[in-house]
Amino acid sequence: MSQLNFKRLALTSAIASIFLAGCGGGGGSSGPAATPTMLSGTVAGGAAVIGNVIVTDSQGATKSGTIEANGHYAIDVNGMTGPFVLKANGTVGDTTVTYYSAATSADLGNTVNVTPFTNLIVSNIAGQLAENYFKDGAHSADFGSLITPAKLAAAETALQAKLQPVLAALGISDSIDLLRSSFAADHSGMDSVLDLVKVEVNTSTNVATLKNSLTQAVIATDDAGLKTDDATPVDNTKMTGMTSTTVTDLQAVVAKLNSFAALFASGLPSLTTLQSSGVFDTSSNFMMGGQTFAQFASELSTQQKAVGMKFSNVAIALDPSGTTGTLTAVISSNVADFGDKIELKMVKVSGVWMVQGDGRIADVSIRAQARRNEWSVLQSTMNPSGSQGQTMQSGIMIQIDPFAYNSTTGHTAVFSALVTGPGLGGGITMSLSTQNTWMKLSNAQFEDNLAPECGTDGNGTVNTSVTTQCVTVAQALDNSEYTIILKDSGGNSLNGAGYKLTLSKQPYATSALTADMFPSITSITIGGVAITPTSVVAGVGAGSSVAIGWSMPTSLQAKNINIWANTTTGATYVRVEKSLLPTATSALIGLGSPMTTGTVTNAGVWLEGMDTFDRRFSVSKSVQSQ
Secondary structure: OOOOOOOOOOOOOOOOOOOOOOOOOOOOOOOOOOOOOEEEEEEEOOOEOEEEEEEEEOOOOEEEEEOOOOOEEEEEOOOOOOOEEEEEEEEEOOEEEEEEEEEOHHHOOOEOOEOHHHHHHHHHHHOOOHHHHOHHHOOHHHHHHHOOHHHHHHHHHHHHHHHHHHHHHOOOOOOOOOOOOOOOOOOOHHHHHHHHEEEEEEOOOOEEEEEEOOOOOEEEEEEOOOHHHOOOOOOHHHOOOOOHHHHHHHHHHHHHHHHHHHOOOOOOOOHHHHHHOOOEOOOOOOEEOOEOHHHHHHHHOOOHHHOOOEEEEEEEEEOOOOOEEEEEEEEEOOOOOOEEEEEEEEEEEOOEEEEEEEOOOOEEEEEEEEEEEEEEEOOOOOOOOOEEEEEEEEEEEEEEEOHHHHOOOOOOOOOEEEEEOOOOOOOEEEEEOOOOOOEEEOOOOOOOOEEEEOOEOOOOOEOOOOOOOOEOHHHOOOOEEEEEEEEOOOOOEOOOOOEEEEEOOOOOOHHHOOHHHOOEEEEEEEOOEEOOHHHHHHHHHHOOEEEEEEEOOOOOEEEEEEEEEEEOOOOEEEEEEEEOOOOOOEEEEEOOOOOOOOOEEEEEEEEEEEOOOOOEEEEEEEEEOO
16 A cells, blocks of 8 residues: 555645744834734633634624634734733634634733633623624624623623633632633643533523533533523532542643654664554554554554654543543644644553554545536537536535554455435445445446435536435534445445534535636646546556646645546546645646556546635546546
């Protein structure tokens, strides 16, 4: 295999930390001190949020900024009029989050955090959940009377009183200000409280539920419209595991992750070094997308792109026993096109936390995806004038790759899969692709693994007869949970009750898609000649490369690209994938070797962009011979 199975090491688009440098000045100044114009602080929900912050002022004006990998944000609000409401959009782990906060003009130049707790503070001031009251910048005219120092202080004091049993158990000083105290998204101090207290909001009832994240027990509720419960303390009988020992475990997990990265600080470690490092559980319990530890470590020890690897935005979920857990993190390296979200299983063996892979026998993922297909048919005696067209389609992309597991002697091969969850009706059935590598919808042609929106066909055309092997988008809401069961040829499950995956963001309805939401491929040439099935075959024989140019909407960053060609039977003749820099607008890709024989009738380029919520927008530009 050419790529490491670290999410198949289709590890793409590095999400790098951006650290703002302060400006230093030499000499004295006789003028008055400048009036502060910056709003800054930490945006986190246990882990740093990956996303953006939007500031709305009392006149309805807005400014936005990107959240750094360490959770820090900074926005210059010069020219805006306080008070301000802040809205953070993005993801924590695999979960989509929206948090609100607020600031007065007196807060400029000081810390203003954006967390689930500041969201409750602002909700309690508004008298309904912030997600409802401030949606789309509403009520900016009320900011002056609503967002005052006195009201912010009263709401913060009440919430701190509610959380006091948890704060005391974790050794957090009662002098902390949930809105304004500086903290690091490093699973210590205030961040450990965000790790252990899970806040869920119901926008229909305006009630927030606070849970023990270890046991999922409800420890308190907060009705934004009912002021009498603001300071009602959490139920300390439901605080199992919310102790300093658990905080130590959270930090130990991160320390182990840092030890993992340290192995690649200046070069590639040997297989022996990886095995003896104490980072990994090297027993038969290790499994990473179908690879044993020996297979995984063998590939990892040869991955030059892994040198200088770093982990950030680490979200950790421990189980009630305190001996196992999962983490989701962003991995990047010194090579800018190396990076992606990964999930790892952590286990405590003889008191020591270790990495146990992802615990899965296949690489699996699920996400909202929209695609735009542009095609043209070459002129021929059957079609003298040629033809062209374009379609758009939305749905859920289901990626299942059992190749490593199926290729290992002694394993009962994954033959099919059943995917169930909101909007999928009786479920989606997947089968192996022609080359027995990844899995496709069982009724799909050309190895397709996009479950389309119900009521539309595979080309995005309205077709009300499409009611199976599809998704009802209205039911596939943000953070919906799906189950993937992998089966052998006899229909028996190979992974028990299945793997649970979260769809971080609801797909767009196909009818809501517009061309400007997608990347636009501007050129595809092979040796200076436009791509055709014939030029691909000739290019493969000559060892040629394909040059591609494109433009990307400002809301997206470049993610992946591949060159492909299919035969008359739908088999893949050639497919070469490449990860992209987030800001890339061109690529040069070698065609590689053919994967099969036969007459090639379709060829093209597939390009994918990604938004803040990990929704994917892909465009396929293809040429068909008659």
